[in-house]
Amino acid sequence: MKRNSAGVPVLPVAPTRGRLRPLGLGEVRITGGFWARRRHVNATATLDHCRDWMERVGWTGNFRAAVEGRIDRDRRGREFADSDVYKLLEAMAWESGHSVDTSLVETIAAAQEPDGYLNTAFGRPGQQPRYSDLEWGHELYCYGHLIQAGVAQLRARGDGELAKIARRAADHVCAAFGPNGDQGVCGHPVIETALVELARATGEQNYLDQAALFIARRGRGSLADSEFGRAYYQDDLPVREAGVLRGHAVRALYLASGAVDVAVETGDEDLLAAVVRQWEATVARRTHLTGGMGSHHRDESFGDDFVLPPDRAYAETCAGVASVMLSWRLLLATGEPRFADLAERTLFNVVATSPSEDGRAFFYANTLHRRRRGTPPATDVDSPRAESGLRAPWFAVSCCPTNVARTLAQLPAYLATVDDHGLQLHQYADAEISTDGLALSVRTDYPHGGSVTVRVDRTPDHPWTLSLRVPDWTRGDTAWLTAPEGPRRAVTPGTATVTRVFRPGDEIRLDLPVRPRWTAPDPRIDAVRGTLAVQRGPLVYCAESVDLPDGHEVDAIRVDASAAPQDGPGQAVVAVGEVTAHDAQPAEPWPYRPLDTPTRPPAAERAGIVLVPYHSWANRGPSTMRVWLPTHGPRPGSTDDR
Amino acid sequence: MKRNSAGVPVLPVAPTRGRLRPLGLGEVRITGGFWARRRHVNATATLDHCRDWMERVGWTGNFRAAVEGRIDRDRRGREFADSDVYKLLEAMAWESGHSVDTSLVETIAAAQEPDGYLNTAFGRPGQQPRYSDLEWGHELYCYGHLIQAGVAQLRARGDGELAKIARRAADHVCAAFGPNGDQGVCGHPVIETALVELARATGEQNYLDQAALFIARRGRGSLADSEFGRAYYQDDLPVREAGVLRGHAVRALYLASGAVDVAVETGDEDLLAAVVRQWEATVARRTHLTGGMGSHHRDESFGDDFVLPPDRAYAETCAGVASVMLSWRLLLATGEPRFADLAERTLFNVVATSPSEDGRAFFYANTLHRRRRGTPPATDVDSPRAESGLRAPWFAVSCCPTNVARTLAQLPAYLATVDDHGLQLHQYADAEISTDGLALSVRTDYPHGGSVTVRVDRTPDHPWTLSLRVPDWTRGDTAWLTAPEGPRRAVTPGTATVTRVFRPGDEIRLDLPVRPRWTAPDPRIDAVRGTLAVQRGPLVYCAESVDLPDGHEVDAIRVDASAAPQDGPGQAVVAVGEVTAHDAQPAEPWPYRPLDTPTRPPAAERAGIVLVPYHSWANRGPSTMRVWLPTHGPRPGSTDDR
Structure with a gap:
């Protein structure tokens, strides 16, 4: 184990016991x-x-x-x-x-x-x-x-x-x-x-x-x-x-x-x-x-x-x-x-x-x-x-x-921990890991891509276990693990392991299904009822006004939940929906209308709506932004879910 | 005009000009x-x-x-x-x-x-x-x-x-x-x-x-x-x-x-x-x-x-x-x-x-x-x-x-004002009004009922105008005005007037359509999307946990928007809906599920849900309460508006 000049391991948190x-x-x-x-x-x-x-x-x-x-x-x-x-x-x-x-x-x-x-x-x-x-x-x-x-x-x-x-x-x-x-x-x-x-x-x-x-x-x-x-x-x-x-x-x-x-x-x-x-x-x-x-x-x-x-x-x-x-x-x-x-x-x-x-x-x-x-x-x-x-x-x-x-x-x-059986990777990034007779290189395009390759550079000559976290966000899709000399196998959210006598040069590959996905909120959260969010891998996405037609704001967006969001240019994602002149002054100033008055905004052209990683918002000047996007409401005359 | 002992009218607000x-x-x-x-x-x-x-x-x-x-x-x-x-x-x-x-x-x-x-x-x-x-x-x-x-x-x-x-x-x-x-x-x-x-x-x-x-x-x-x-x-x-x-x-x-x-x-x-x-x-x-x-x-x-x-x-x-x-x-x-x-x-x-x-x-x-x-x-x-x-x-x-x-x-x-043409009633309550040769009695069961009778007790012998506010909340329903000796006529939100030479004993009656009604929120208010409120006359209603089956809280309510709310016992209103065990611990602790996981709570028996005037809540001990009531969500498997 590498140590500092005084021989002490450079650990931010150093429990004397625990699972890892x-x-x-x-x-x-x-x-x-x-x-x-x-x-x-x-x-x-x-x-x-x-x-x-x-x-x-x-x-x-x-x-x-x-x-x-x-x-x-x-x-x-x-x-x-x-x-x-x-x-x-x-x-x-x-x-x-x-x-x-x-x-x-x-x-x-x-x-x-x-x-x-x-x-x-x-x-x-x-x-x-x-x-x-x-x-x-x-x-x-x-x-x-x-x-x-x-x-x-x-x-x-x-x-x-x-x-x-x-x-x-x-x-x-x-x-x-x-x-x-x-x-x-x-x-x-x-x-x-x-x-x-x-x-x-x-x-x-x-x-x-x-x-x-x-x-x-x-x-x-x-x-x-x-x-x-x-x-x-x-x-x-x-x-x-x-x-x-x-x-x-x-x-x-x-x-x-x-x-x-x-x-x-x-x-x-x-x-x-x-x-x-x-x-x-x-x-x-x-x-x-x-x-x-x-x-x-x-x-x-x-x-x-x-x-x-x-x-x-x-x-x-x-x-x-x-x-x-x-x-x-x-x-x-x-x-x-x-x-x-x-x-x-x-x-x-x-x-x-x-x-x-x-x-x-x-x-x-x-x-x-x-x-x-x-x-x-x-x-x-x-x-x-x-x-x-x-x-x-x-x-x-x-x-x-x-x-x-x-x-x-x-x-x-x-990023990683060890236990008596081997090494665990928890977070994915390009990295060099070296501890007690063991050295690994991690190469990945994470979080934009989902491919993680772990190369064994130095290894003991007895069997040990490499554990890889399969993120919970892969639920509903399929992640694949490829061990040295083995066929790829599907792995489920939690921990995927490879136990063997590794040799230098061995590569283990984890392929995570990174693609845009709708996320529905818990129905008990009042504030986001009738909306969806887009996630892609570990990233939450958002709509930002700088990506909308001139003069439109994000509150004008309604998305079509029946069309899956798709990858767009760069790191963007594109969802299908409408951008209406939804933020204009209402025709009548009173805020509460009886149910028999249509409350749906005027129909608008279907359009692709560009979404960007949430962490990147507000880096292009003043903007409006939203993560949870309202879905199409009912048609006028319908009485459900108005 | 009646004045105080110093001869000054007892006016909280006394503009020297203005329409009324x-x-x-x-x-x-x-x-x-x-x-x-x-x-x-x-x-x-x-x-x-x-x-x-x-x-x-x-x-x-x-x-x-x-x-x-x-x-x-x-x-x-x-x-x-x-x-x-x-x-x-x-x-x-x-x-x-x-x-x-x-x-x-x-x-x-x-x-x-x-x-x-x-x-x-x-x-x-x-x-x-x-x-x-x-x-x-x-x-x-x-x-x-x-x-x-x-x-x-x-x-x-x-x-x-x-x-x-x-x-x-x-x-x-x-x-x-x-x-x-x-x-x-x-x-x-x-x-x-x-x-x-x-x-x-x-x-x-x-x-x-x-x-x-x-x-x-x-x-x-x-x-x-x-x-x-x-x-x-x-x-x-x-x-x-x-x-x-x-x-x-x-x-x-x-x-x-x-x-x-x-x-x-x-x-x-x-x-x-x-x-x-x-x-x-x-x-x-x-x-x-x-x-x-x-x-x-x-x-x-x-x-x-x-x-x-x-x-x-x-x-x-x-x-x-x-x-x-x-x-x-x-x-x-x-x-x-x-x-x-x-x-x-x-x-x-x-x-x-x-x-x-x-x-x-x-x-x-x-x-x-x-x-x-x-x-x-x-x-x-x-x-x-x-x-x-x-x-x-x-x-x-x-x-x-x-x-x-x-x-x-x-x-x-x-409650009331005057101008050069007559007297205006703005708020309805049992009242005696007396000013400058004019005296009126107002009798009403407002706000629970909508009948307002104005009796003229004293009047000048020239024509003047009695104005009655027809509340905006009557929109979508019909209010009726009955003048002395006249047939009743429908009046629309705003001001209804009767101009004539009144005689002592004349009665003018305003019948306001007080019945429970759904109110949908403006679709731009994120926090109440997919909910409805009940109003009745000028009163906002709410659900309070003391009116629910034992152990249930208001967040367990979903209402059926297709069934109109009805008058219930006392001043209560009854809506049709479900009260589920909606507030129980979720099966899995992670809050955000992909769209293909049903998020709808388990179905429950249809039941009448008692609502009470909002102003009366929390007078019966500790309770939970809500004004905006979620409507039924989509059935599992549907992809709309989840």
Whole structure:
């Protein structure tokens, strides 16, 4: 196994037990295709972009102001601004081609207080006292991201100043919030998963115990009730008693990730089963087609079951990142491919949607329906709103850019795992994989094409098993597996395996049926009744106004469900339907007509309607967009389904 | 014309010109039926309930604290808490059977500063300076409600201390914000309509000029941009340039009301036309079936056109009150019955929905779909949330109870108007109307029944015209008018008239076709595609889980659109459909199935589904509820409209 200079495997997540074992960033290299392009932009543009903006808006300067004793006057940004600096440092640490900003780390070290406390918003003269606002203060949340950055440095670069700062902070947390300390929890989870990872990286049981304490304490009403209710910060029910994720989506998903980490390390099967149950209910009832989670703008939260209106989809980018974190942990713990299925859906349709092609602008919320063309956000000031129809360079709450950056930086680690029987491929990209006497090359045109070829470059001389995920989206079609010297055989969604004594040069091929397909929504989702969406492979497609005849908007589209969508030019798909002047002022201004008045818009010419991958929308200027497309309604005079 | 003790007609709104002239509270008496019951509860329970709660939560105490020099330490409630005290005093003034709280008025007078400034949240030692936060401070907003209370006292009770306080405050505003003063506007409109009314009540041109200034200044970006954008407080576009109402719904509707008032008093036809245009677009594209306005919870604002999801309908009670205010002003200015149509829809389905039967609990938001049973709110503390599925006694932001109270107190004034040709009846209730040599009795079983009989009790001996609104909801059916000695004749939506020399004892009868009817939504509203609602007369109906078989929830309902709904027991309506076990856990947890998988729930027995008036829901304990009912989907195997 390749290791870093200190001999430690470069693992973003390193459980000590579980069904599958992760591979490190030194063991998997993405060499081309969809994710290589995005990782290149991330490494060469996004990291510097984030660094420049944080300097401009003063978030890095907060640490200097703290050192210089003027933070009470000069602090900038929201109470959680420190965390974005840490997330950027974490991204820099995972990204091997990028240096970690040592002068910034030195300033952070200088701002840390002798007892390990570190936060630029609390605790100094003229500021609110430490831990005086656990509901909204985000102090433990900031530590969480600091610790994750420290773990990244420890694993990717060997020990260093950032890792030492993180350990001092973690020791302080264990002292301040341990069994005999403050019995509170933070309004925003993330410290839990960070402490478990630090325990894994250092072998210190203390950190794991503290994480387990935070999980056990939560859900007992220690946080004050608020306008959004205690469910907002998951303090309404103990983690092991809840049946579904609820409240603020990022908080809920970070907490669930931490609960999995604690469950795995402590062998707590009940806790693991509780999170799996919550994941199942959440995916079945509270998840958008894209994998996006969170349907309320007001409190960035999950809605009730089946409350999934496309035009009010919040689907925060950070909730996508957090959902991938949770799915990855559940995959390692259980080995079940459904968790990799959701991670794939979310990576391609949420995480990949957020950054612009140049990596210097981002979606914060990822709506599934945009009714008005957006106005370009200013490029020289941070955007106060997260809802524009166009990506913005920075936000007043700018959690998403650095979250995307750290996810893309560690992405190779999500491709494959090993166990005692062999190697498992979960996500498909051009890649070189090399671990413990085994080396593979993966070549594919995924996600546009469905052919995946795995060549064995180095292999032990005893039998082992290569496992390939057959995505759930192939259901209803046929996927084929071709083993060396064997005939091809049909494989069903789940896991396809080849067990044999491999030889160097052996090739295994998986052919996935990538073609456009209609998807009907669950009939219990009111907001999309009478519509269809198009998917193709793992990608969700959308209609965008730039592909319509001049002056038409996407709300003018009706599709013909009886005609299957077909491949179009480039990566486009073409569906058959009508584009009417559907958005014109109605003839009469009253909105509600009795049933005997025809409500169908005027008939229009049948036409091909071009659809593009959802992740690519809004890269061609202001546009309107929709994922769920209304089907033809009944003819006038019919009384059904009007 | 009957006048108060000072000889002033008791008019809530008293334009000096316009197509119709209002009648005063002394001229119209509601004697029985739907609104008489609610007005009785309002006068005997709600006013005292509000007075008690405001004492308990400290909002009335704020004025005492200001007088006693301890307000910087002791102030309670939000920055606009003063306004609710004023709205209650306004309600007390209009409600003839209720005394105005003189000791409270004396305390308010003592808290007013020598130059007329009056606000318990700003301007005293230890507080923020006066007018230092026009965006969110609500100082001019609070004056608006103070002045409306003063006008109510002036008109209903003759001059008094409250009217004097209001005039001193208005004089201060004219000095501070006049042509040579602060050029700002308040983040929350309402001062505009209040100043115009004070000008009407006192004859002081100064107040009208100031209101016109506020209208003209708005929309030019004088308020700082915010998270919600300048459209939130209508500072994005000048009033006369906007095409539709937008931003915070209550703010938008109060501002539009003030613009109508200014337009009428200054003869500004362009400004009036601009507001009519905005009203038309808003009703056609941004209004729920109930008349509720505002579809975003986050900023209590209008959504884009056709963004009207029932389960996220905000439809704030105060926006309903404000919509009635706007429609009433437009009706007086233009005489067009469509404004009375919307007022009727909103009164029966928003304003009447908010208070509980006992007048001691309220809805703040008025959703059209409740998916989970609510939990009863605490009765001894104010509710932080406005979204419970049950009415709450008081809210941290408690604008709605006093707004309902002042609306019900002045409701008789909305029933009828006069012009040079006769009298117009706009809203139907048992009533006695008496003005200038003319007296009428109205007898009706409205809204449950549609028969309205108008008896002439006193009449001049020359011909005059009685006008009766034929509601827009009769479209597609037939309404009948029977004049004295005449045969009945069919009348169409709009205005039906009888012109003659009436004699005492003459009876005119309007028969409106009140029967249950399906209503189909506009096909551009995504959120209700494939559903129908039931209306009956002016009432919107809903399904409520307490009327379903045990254990079933409303999301299990599918209705058969080919069977017309029928009258049921009491005020209920019965539709034919199915109630399936539709809300059970799905067989497989993945939410998105390809089209070739049947998504239709299992067939169930056909059954009658009981529907009740929407305004009555949630009076029988926790329940789920929906207004828009899904129709039968296609049979499995069909490919249309899945």
